[in-house]
Amino acid sequence: MSTAKKPMITDIFVAGAKKGWIIASTSTVPNVLMAFVIIAALQLTGALELMGNVFSPVMAVFGLPGEAAAVLIGAWMSMGGAVGVAISLFDAGIMTGEHIAIMVPAIYLMGSQVQYLGRILGPIGTEGRYIPVMIVISVINAFASMLLMNIII
Amino acid sequence: MSNSTDRKVSIGAYIALAAAIIFFSGLLQGKGALSVFDFNTLNGSFGTMANAVTESADGINVTTTTMRGAGGFGARDGFMFALTLVPTVMFAMGMIAVFEHYGALEAARKLLTPLLRPLASIPGSTGMALIASLQSTDAGSAMTRQLADDGELTKRETDIFAMFQFTAGATIVNAFSSGAVLYTLTNSAGESVVPTSIAFAVGIMFIFKFVGANLFKLYLNLTEGKAGKKAVETAIEGEKA
Numbered sequence: 370m371s372t373a374k375k376p377m378i379t380d381i382f383v384a385g386a387k388k389g390w391i392i393a394s395t396s397t398v399p400n401v402l403m404a405f406v407i408i409a410a411l412q413l414t415g416a417l418e419l420m421g422n423v424f425s426p427v428m429a430v431f432g433l434p435g436e437a438a439a440v441l442i443g444a445w446m447s448m449g450g451a452v453g454v455a456i457s458l459f460d461a462g463i464m465t466g467e468h469i470a471i472m473v474p475a476i477y478l479m480g481s482q483v484q485y486l487g488r489i490l491g492p493i494g495t496e497g498r499y500i501p502v503m504i505v506i507s508v509i510n511a512f513a514s515m516l517l518m519n520i521i522i
Numbered sequence: 523m524s525n526s527t528d529r530k531v532s533i534g535a536y537i538a539l540a541a542a543i544i545f546f547s548g549l550l551q552g553k554g555a556l557s558v559f560d561f562n563t564l565n566g567s568f569g570t571m572a573n574a575v576t577e578s579a580d581g582i583n584v585t586t587t588t589m590r591g592a593g594g595f596g597a598r599d600g601f602m603f604a605l606t607l608v609p610t611v612m613f614a615m616g617m618i619a620v621f622e623h624y625g626a627l628e629a630a631r632k633l634l635t636p637l638l639r640p641l642a643s644i645p646g647s648t649g650m651a652l653i654a655s656l657q658s659t660d661a662g663s664a665m666t667r668q669l670a671d672d673g674e675l676t677k678r679e680t681d682i683f684a685m686f687q688f689t690a691g692a693t694i695v696n697a698f699s700s701g702a703v704l705y706t707l708t709n710s711a712g713e714s715v716v717p718t719s720i721a722f723a724v725g726i727m728f729i730f731k732f733v734g735a736n737l738f739k740l741y742l743n744l745t746e747g748k749a750g751k752k753a754v755e756t757a758i759e760g761e762k763a
Contacts (some may be wrong), residue, residue: 378620385619389612392699397611398604400700405600452700456603459707466715469704473718474726477690477697478734485659485691492663493670493684499738506737507689510730517726522717 373436396449404443404453411439412461421463431515432471436463440472441479448480471518475511478480482507531632535625539633542621546698548705548719552690564703565613568606607703614698627653627763642735644683646676652686678742685738690727697724 411417417436425435435459444451455472458464482504492499544550548559557563569587577583580635585592592601621627631653635646651669655662666687670680690696702720709715 381619381623382616386612386616389699392615393608393611394710397607397700400600401604401607402597402600409596428584448696449700452704453600455704466707467717470716470718473701473704473723474730477693477727478730480696481691485688488659489663489687489691490684493666493680493702495681495684499681502715502741503685503688503738506685506734509737510689512733514726514730
């Protein structure tokens with residue numbers, strides 16, 4: 370770090386922002402678009418309302434509406450998708466800012482695990498028999514974080 | 523990789539770490555000139571455009587909207603909305619790069635190293651891999667594999683460390699590239715609606731990563747006995763902790 374030519378702080382910022390542009394254009398935009406389509410489909414078919422009713426007793430424990438379950442299910446597949454789902458539920462007036470604050474840590478704690486099975490546990494060489502346990506612990510983590518956030522907020 | 527545990531960390535690095543935490547914590551939001559050190563303040567807002575003009579007894583009323591427009595639905599609305607997230611992601615990643623350049627993560631590694639054994643039952647030599655895993659799951663897992671292959675980690679430690687990385691994977695990059703936008707949501711009056719801050723949320727995630735590692739350790743203790751001892755009584759299936 371010290372011997373190489375010192376880069377300007379502006380260059381460092383721009384390099385980071387460029388990385389942000391790539392993440393935004395290749396991950397955020399497609400994921401949010403997908404989430405909006407899924408929520409639109411769920412709304413049109415009435416499945417979202419059904420989901421809201423079915424999950425309402427469970428989610429109420431965390432101070433959340435039943436539909437918030439869609440955020441968690443989405444998170445498990447893709448963190449970015451879950452953020453999109455949360456935003457579209459906020460837009461639809463189903464979730465409030467407080468609900469979102471409760472859910473943020475949970476989205477990441479159980480987030481993108483479908484992908485991370487291959488990207489974390491694969492390269493490390495974790496034994497297959499531990500994988501279900503690790504997933505269960507991540508989900509426990511997510512629900513515990515919602516309990517905690519519900520108390521804090 | 524592992525011999526870097528004792529590398530010196532300058533005071534500047536600790537300042538960078540503290541600055542990063544303050545910057546993303548929202549502490550200085552609305553504090554006059556000091557709010558220049560606040561992420562959401564500098565992230566700013568979009569200008570508004572006229573949406574609808576109606577005439578009533580009180581005169582002409584104009585409602586405004588952002589560039590996303592109002593009343594959209596489906597993929598097109600999702601796309602327009604996603605576009606409004608792009609600057610937040612770019613700004614957050616740009617600032618993360620700056621804080622990282624000034625050693626914020628080095629300082630975090632230095633502070634964490636002595637805590638890893640008591641908090642997560644993994645050796646301090648994993649500090650480097652741990653910090654890498656907060657930014658990239660691929661870098662974290664590759665470095666972990668290396669440590670395991672070099673004999674720096676026992677199988678048990680490797681498994682516990684894998685659990686640590688698996689929950690909230692690549693925490694920093696993921697939280698700042700997608701989570702940060704949630705804290706920019708506003709109501710129709712343009713007021714911020716999400717209480718707490720992204721820095722707070724990341725702190726909670728970090729705590730739960732340690733919780734996860736300990737739950738997994740507990741699971742191993744229950745099913746395979748304490749450290750190292752191979753499971754003889756596999757019949758006792760102590761499910762989740």
